[in-house]
Every structure is written in structure tokens, then in C-alpha cells.
Amino acid sequence: MAEDSDQNALAGAGALQEALRALLPRTKEELKLDLSENVERSVVMLLQQSADLFYGGERSECLQTSEAILDYSWEKLNTGAWQDVDKDWRRVYAFGCLLKAMCLCEEPGDATVATALRVCDMGLLMGAAIFEDILIKVAAVLQMHLLPGKRPAQGPAQEQPCIKKARNGHVSIPDMRSEKAVPRLHCPSLQHFRKHYLMPQKPVILEGVADHWPCMKKWSLEYIQEIAGCRTVPVEVGSRYTDEEWSQRLMTVNEFISKYILNEPKDVGYLAQHQLFDQFPNHLERGWMLIAMRKK
Template structure:
């Protein structure tokens, strides 16, 4: 697995304006205040599993940070940046050898320290806030908590100083056209009355538990999330504004079973621009789920666990909870029993919450650009 490219090489045209950070300005002063007062207070305690040469590099970066010239000196800053990159590259290899659960926590901490030192070097020069946030996010995603979660606290400071400029009119026009094309080609399926999922307005917890959760019956709950701020605030522009330059893990592809399906780390802005897709495979979870629709509409099929045989699950352990059937265009020659699979369906609209019982198979297709929030519990 290769390490994501350095932020210096990323395009930031769709990010908030790339504010500059320089030594002596308010941002650097605020971030410097988060660090321990002395280098002795910035302890680098690691087990013997971390080589002495790596600990020496960490100490070198720390000493440059707290040295007499500090990072105001161009040469000290450049050396610290080079050392930080070496620490990041070496620890990245350690993070990607074998399975994630077997990675030593100390190596994750080493990676976080490398990201911290690099971010501080970038803060002390003319780095952009968006790029520094990306470095800190990589430390949060792939590393481990250090110095009382200092990477989170640095990001909080940076975001307070980040100004949000409007994207150019050409970009806005392109996005509006993409939405129009997507929605114009969307057909709204008809649902037979006997297959409609029942609706319930603001039930008591006792009524919901006794009549739906315990007997494991799907139901659409209405009126229970109307008070959520996101019901009025969320939009693509809003998400760009609050999180556009944050790096997040993303599943790319329309179905888990597609060969091109993958997982990656990318900025929210890039995901919105490139990968607003419909995940329309059918599968189940080993947990109860509340599927809350916030923006747009989704077309949903639910199949009870008793229909599993008719849904032709994959035989591999990894995909045993995923069907081989294309629900809206099934190959009935290959999957003849699917034709008799009973299901319930709905078109979920903003403000509605669908209760999906444990192990219920569910198929979801977006009818518009849409956002949902899911809660799972056992």
C-alpha cells in the first residue's frame, strides 16, 4: 500500500481559500501554545520494538523544534521537515505490513509524531491551512493519540482561522448540471400496496419495542428527527464548508461485489466532486439499524431472513451477507428462486427513519443526491 501523496501536491481549487500560515502570526502563536513548554515535557517513550535509530530521529525533530533558533530559521525548518518525512515514510511501511490488528501501537504513535512535527514545520512557514489539516488528519486516521490528542486540538485552531471563499461560478454551474442530469434520469418506482412498509408517527419507546423491535418488523418512523439541526442545514455546500478539507476513509464503488470497489483516504471535497454514487447491492447486518433520511429520497427493498435462500448469498465468508442478485434487473435464469422472494418496499423521504431489524436484507438506491445517517445496535 503506497502512502497518499504529500499535501503540497494536491489541488485545492474546491477547498476553502488556502490561507497562509507564517511564523509570528496569530495561527502559529495559537498552535505553539498547545505544545509542552520544554522539550523535556514532550516525552518520547517507546518500547524496544521501535528501533533506536527511529527514536533518534524523533528526538532530532523535537530538538529542532525547541532549539534556540526554533523553526524561525529556514535551515532548521527544512531539516526538521526532512526528518519528519523520513519518520512518516518509515513508520508508514510498518503500518502496512500484515493485518491492521497486528500493528504495534507504538508504530502508530511514531507515525502520529511524524505528522505532528511535519505539521508544525508547515505552520512555521508559508504552508496552507488546508494542507496542514490533511497532515494532521492522516495522523489521526493512521496513527494513535499523542500528547492529549494534540492533532485534534491543532485542527480545531486551524479551522477557526480558515476562511471560506465561494467556488467559482463555473464550478457551481457544473455541479447544478450534474444534479439535474442525475435527477432527470431517475425513475421513481411504483410500489404495490401489499408490499408497502407501514408508517408510525412518534411512537412511544414501549410501543416501538413491543410491536416492532422485539418481533423484528420493519417500520417507518415519522416526526422523531424533525428537531435535528441537520434537517435544515445539510447540503453539499454546507458539508464542503464544515468538512471539505478534512481527510476521511471512503468506500469507492457502487457495489461491494464489483471488482473496482475499493477503500481509500481522500478529502471530503474530492469525494463530493468524484464519487457521489449509489451503493445498490443487497446485503444484511448482524445488528438492528435505524436508517435516517436527511436529504433526498431513497428507494429501499427489505427481505426477511427467511428469504435468504431465495437471495443467493455469496459463498465466500467475506461476502456471505451479500446477495449475488441485481434486485431491479435480476437474471432469473441464473437465480430462478429470486422471483418468489417476498419483500417490503418504500421510498424514504427527508425526515423519515426506517427501522431495519437485525439480519434483514436491504437494497438501497438513491433517487436524488441524498444523505442518510445510520445507527446500529445489538
Template structure:
């Protein structure tokens, strides 16, 4: 643990609002330079560590080319983060990137508390949380909360109640809703015991819709999820966004946007032909308020791993977005919170009939357009048996490991998936 203080003796500024913000940020830092940890091995060059130490000194003296040195750290570590595959990036370089973000945020906010500067500081924290590694008891998360509070205070003073998404024209989702045939419907069960779920579905690896197991979530009760709520708790946060209707399309890409920018661009009508999807596993780490609104299903305890081994993913986007037919390497609980989704499931036993891509990168994804298959190119596909459903808010679909599944949002949708072993 590091020594943190609620007061700091090295802060002084003539502007009240700026002083208040800087005081809150500095209070989250170690009290003295000597208590500020910079522990790196020989993997990080001594010259880079020297720049880090210079930034640390400048942080406590508020002098010198502070921000420029922080940018040097960011540039050096960014180059390392983007060399080779992500799993081969040493954690020390990710920590270095987080330190660069921390020093840049401090340099931004020590002399300026303008809205543009605070937003840039929040974006910098988010990049550190997304690309870096936790440092100093996850101090970037602490600082981003301080910055969000500053944004919130200003909005509460300036907000026009008539403004906001509800006053804007929303996209009207005009997508077809398949009629699910009873013979092909995924079975449903209400709140099964752990024993019966294991015996009837987990052990034989059968899909099922679980009803009534997430009704207690704050996302349905205390803090009902909506666009307005998402904007309130995460509007200014920068997140990865998938651009395009599906990741197998040639024009599909990824970008970074704030949640407000994403909603304005892909939820509020501007270009009705464009589709974007917020799909990432770090949203709940970035925004703990959202994580507090959900709970890991009790049935995950039947797995072999610990709770920390469960991957939680967020999926938020307009109607019409598609996850092509694919399979995942873990068991999956897909919990629907807002909107409806059409889902089709195939057994791994029928993999050959589903024509997986030959490329290693897409080997877990089918080449077939599920709802309009090319029967000339893929004649065996129509012979593959499947189950289907329309997943409603409050329902959880169990997708066994390696089971192929196709997902299409029928309207504005917010889902949470839990991957577990």
C-alpha cells in the same frame, strides 16, 4: 495530562498572518521541550527514538533538517503500519506515525501560512487521525481545528456568494424506486418504550422501523445536514472514499480525497458513470461538529457493552450506490438523515439459500445480485423469504445481528449506523 499554555516564548516571525497561525499552533504544544512526552518501549529502535528527540529539539529551536527528520519518522512508521494485518500493528508504531505527522505539520506551518501549505498540513493531520493513535491528549485534533479556523477565516473574506455547489450542476439521480408490497413490508412503530422494543424486537431478533426517535437530532433542526453544511464543517478534510457502485465489483477501489474533492467528483456532474461513496467509522472522530449533530439511540443501552463499544459509521454518496447483500456481527441501527434507501432483509436461518462467497474475505457477503438474480446459478435464492422497505429521512431501521441486508441509495443519501452488542 500534559502541561499546555496559551502563550509560548519560543515563537517569532515577521509576517503577521504566519505569526498568528504559528502562535496558535505553538500554544497547543507543551511550553518547554522537557514537558514534551516521548515515551516508547524497546519495541521502537533506539535509533528511531533518537530521530524523534532530534525533531523535538528542532521544534523548540526551529533549526536543522526538521521536516526531513519528520519524514524519516513517517516513512519508518508507515512501513510498519503496512506490514501484515492491521490488528497486528503495535500501538506504539501508530503513535510513532502520529508524532511524525505532528512534527511535519509544525515544520510546514512555522515558516509558511500559504493556502497550499495549510491544506497540506490539514491532510497530514487527517492521515495521523486515520492511521495513527491519539497522542498528547489528541493534539492532532486540536491542531486540525486551528488549521480549519484559518481556512474558514480566509474563505469568509474571499467567498463569492454565487459560487458553491448550489450554483453547479448536480447529478440527477435516475434510479428506480421499488414498490414495497404490504405483505413484505418491514413493520413500523413510533417511539416504543425500552421494554416493548426489547420484548417485541430485540429478544426475538425481528427487524423494525423506529419512527420519531431521532427527530430531536441537531442534524434535522439546528444544523440541517446538506452538501453545503458538510462542506462548511469538513470540506477541507481528507477522508477514505470507496470508488465504484459496490465493494464486490472488480473495479472497486479505495482512495483518499478531501470532502470537497469527493463532492466535486461524484456529486457534481463530471463523469455521470462514476460512483463513489464516503463510508467510514472515523468521520465523526475526525469532525466532532458532525458527531455533535447526532445522538446514540437510547435503545443501545439494552446491549451488553458500554457506550464506548458502539461503532458509529457514516455513509454518504449519490443515488445508485449499493451495499451488496451481507451480514454484520453486531446489532445495527441504521438512521437515515438525508435521502431515501431501498433495503431488503433476510433471516440468518436462510443463509444457505443466499449463497455466501466461499472466500474467507467475503464469507459474510452473498454472491447474488439481489434485484436481478441469476436463477440458474442460484436457484434456491428465489425461495428465501424477505422483508423490504424504503427508509425515509428521520427513520431508523433495526437490523438484528447476522441478519442479511441489501441496501441501495435511491438518491443523494447520508445515513448513520450504530453497531452495538
């Protein structure tokens, strides 16, 4: 049984490597960035060397070279104001992420695939598009390889989540006369709404108009965890960025939901503003607002 399991794992790894290689250019000459003079000649040569190592099958050496590229370009990305960072350095960083993720996937196992997926997400967050958004395609393949709906295992020594409790405090209801109350309408026609409320600019509460939207039935925390739980996103911790304890952290969507949605944390945590829909173009819709909204 153990031998069969090992063979299945190797077969899965082989299929993953084949799918990833199909995304790359056929030759190393095609895997080349057209960079400006702002990028040092030595870095350009290092990029070419890493491509040569990858296509030459020297994956261990390629992994070391890609990490050197990431370390150097990371310093460039974090020097000065973000808007002043040259886009070519972001492309260099994305190139390093691409090769590192590819090299990591040469070793079978979900742990290395998850690490490679995190590397791709870092490239999508901090880098720039290269080779027709290849990082998005690689990330999609890696995510499909991981088991759907996979959750981080909770060992017996781990602290169990403290589920948020509903507030039981008494809420006073204002005394509102019926003639002054905002009217409610259930699925009015467009003509009726336009004539009686839109044109006169009168307030109205519309009921049932969004019941057919997919997000009303499909979207839930469980669904979000299933399609994007393993993806890395930036999270802002703290009520205001002017607070001394305010900070930004990178974590998976699973970790964010567990810590800041399901639990009762001491700090306020919410998704930071970034190109979220560009990071998940094939999976996510407006339902992301379920977790992107600030937690009050």
C-alpha cells in the same frame, strides 16, 4: 492596498503560530514518546533530534527530519496485516505528522495550512493518539484558520459537474387493501405506542417524531462542506471489494461530495469504515450519515 493585505496575512500567520505553539509542551524534554523496544534505538534518537531542531528554531531541518520519520514509519505501517502493526509505530507516525504540520505552518498562506491539515488527518487516520490527542487539537486550530465554507475554485478549463437527474421511470404500486396496510401515527404518546404496537409487536409508521431533531433542519451537504469540506477521509471506490477495479483513495470531503454525490460518476464511491467521529469530535454529529451511506 497590497501592502495592507500582506501585513494582514502575516498577522494571521502569527496568530496561527501562537495558537499552535500553545498546544505543545513548553520544553523539548516534555515532547518525548515513551516507546517500547519494538521501535529501533536509531528511530528514538531521530525523534529526539527532531524535537531538538523544532525547539531550537531550525524548522527547515526539522521538516526534513520529520519527513524521514514519516517515510520510515510508513513502511512499518504497511508491512504485514494492519492488526499486527505495533501501536508504537503508529505513535511514531503521528509524532512525525505533528512536527511536519507545525513546521509547515511557519510559512504563511492558506495553501500551506491546508497541506498541514491534510498531514494531521493522515496522522489521525494511520497513527495513534499522542500527547492527549494533540493532533485533533492542532487540526481544529488549522481548520478554524481556513476561511469558513471555502470551496475549491473552478477555473474555466475545469469540467463542470454533471448533476444527477431524477429517475422518471414508472414505478408500479402494489394493490394493497386498506385493512392490510401498515397504519400511520403522528407523534403518538409513549404509552399509546407501547400498549398498541410495541408489546403486541405490530408494525406502524411513525410520522413527525423526528421533526425537532437538529439534523432535520441543520444538516445538508452545504453544511457538511462548511464544517469539514477541507478534511481528508478514506473513500472506497467500487461496489464490492472483491471486484478487480475496487480501490481505496484519500480525498477531501469536498472532493468526495463533488465527485460521488453531486456528479454522475461511473464508479460507486462511499466513505470507508474508520474512526470518523474520533477524527471530528468537536464538529460532527449523526448527520454524517447523510454522506456516509453507500450510494446506490
